[in-house]
Amino acid sequence: MVSTDFELQSASESASAETANATVSDAAADSTFAEVDDRSRTVPAIEFRDVHLTFGERVILGGISFVVQKGETKIILGGSGTGKSTLIKIILGLLKPDSGRVLVDGEDITDYTEEQMMSVRHKIGMIFQEGALFDSLSVYDNVAYRLHEQNVDEAQVEEEVRRMLRFVNLEDAIEKMPIELSGGMRRRVGIARALVGAPSVILFDEPTAGLDPPTARTICELAIKLRDLEDVSSIFVTHEMNNLTYLTGEYAVVDDSGEVILEQEGEKLCLINTKIMMLRDGEIIFSGTDELLRKSDDRYIQTFIHGK
């Protein structure tokens, strides 16, 4: 009898657990379907269609086509002079392609004038190689630049600037001038400046070049947090394999205490929101995940990965 009671009890517990699970699954499914049905998420954040660019006789981009989806990070690898930085300047409209189409959020910006590009640029944040901070402005004014241009109330500006500087862990440097900052600090101020206005796309142009490994790691962590917590689409131009290891091997989550922590991808998980594209002489020679890249038989790719 005892056993029968136990069986009945466990059957009853099992039924209630199933009901609870069904409720959770339904909610999860609804959320997932809502996300899938959200048409704005199916439109790529950035799309290149057969883009060509030459400077004189030199081919910089020879028919580049790729897509960066919403919330995705595209790591662009390649040696110096392979057209990586040129590619992101085209997205910003700082350079125009000879032919092909460039779309940002489904909007064809290829033939946009400088005035038309201004509104597109509000959606994009750009982190330049050396930071490109305005020398004559303090850290505060640099980060607040976009808001000052939009005549936002100063109290709101200060709140937003402090929030951004906290994100890059540089709130103490708010009064400093760019010349007083180290290379890594300049890049981080550049990141804070690019994040003001909550752009949906961030372009990193070799943000860790010339930085010591811990500072480079900090920059990569910021990119990971933006990808996983802020749902930002990004292009991360680099030629350093360390950056690739960090960005494709770790993800950011918020733990029970509300702290942001980075966890390893491990053997059982595969990050699908980070893809790699490799350029050589203005052409794409690889596009896919880091696992595929490392398994590639291409001699150039293997030399690039291992340095020999």
Add this chain to the structure above:
Amino acid sequence: MDKVELSISPFKCASINPSINTSNTRKQRERSGNNKYRLTSPAVSAHHAFSIHFARTYRMNTLLQVLLEIQETFLLATRALVRIIRRPAYFAEILTQIDRIGVGSLSIILLTGFFTGGVLTLQTVPTLKSFGTQSVTGQLIALSLVRELGPVLSALMVTARVGSAISAELGAMSVSQQIDAMRALGTDPIRKLVAPRLIALLISLPLLTVLADIIGIMGGWIVAVSLFQQDSSTFLNSVRNGITGDDVIGGVIKPIVFGFLICAISCRQGLTTEGGTVGVGLSTTRAVVLSAIMVIISDFFLAKALQVVLNVPT
């Protein structure tokens, strides 16, 4: 003509110069004959044809480059003038530039004006004396200064001090990607950087020129009275009788045109700087040399135009 390389700008900047057609497709380039060393006729010997074609292409490119540069420089300044009226207006930036350009140049302009008037008197009084016409010294000094020396020397001094600074500052911003960063943050560099400097120069240079004229006449008066023992009232009367309203108008129109030229050339050179710190040096030199030359050349044509417009006796 169809074989001439038309894509002059090697840097396909989509940028601050929308007038440059940077979106030329491959087909367009093929139609325009991108291969500039293509032979004109198979009957002509290859070397000869190459030489002739190269020479023609080179000459045409240089001419086209000069014309394009002039066009782009004027378009830049015109756009800056047009965009001043659009929001956001950079009033604070305009005031800062007036302070830097106008107030900052005051001391060198006053010194230049004073000693120019003084040396002019020093050199001309002996000659006038030999003709017995030293009583018109004031008129000569005033006319020389108001019509020519004041505007031209002030413009040259401002070119040296301000034109070089504008070009170097914008050039340094270009090579350190600050101009790109500004555009990436949604700001138009022409409105933010060029327009305030242009307004400041258009306001400051005429005022500086008038001050240089007054101080120059004062310098001439001091030299005439102290070194040549001329009568003070004779000198001042000669000044008063010698200058007409048209001279003053002409003397103010000239610095406005010079200010426009100096700013347009310096900003254009600065914004198109490439090649690191060496590039900044080169663009600064080009800005100063071109501005100075353009001031001198345009002065001649302006003088002639003013003679016609203001009906000045020639």
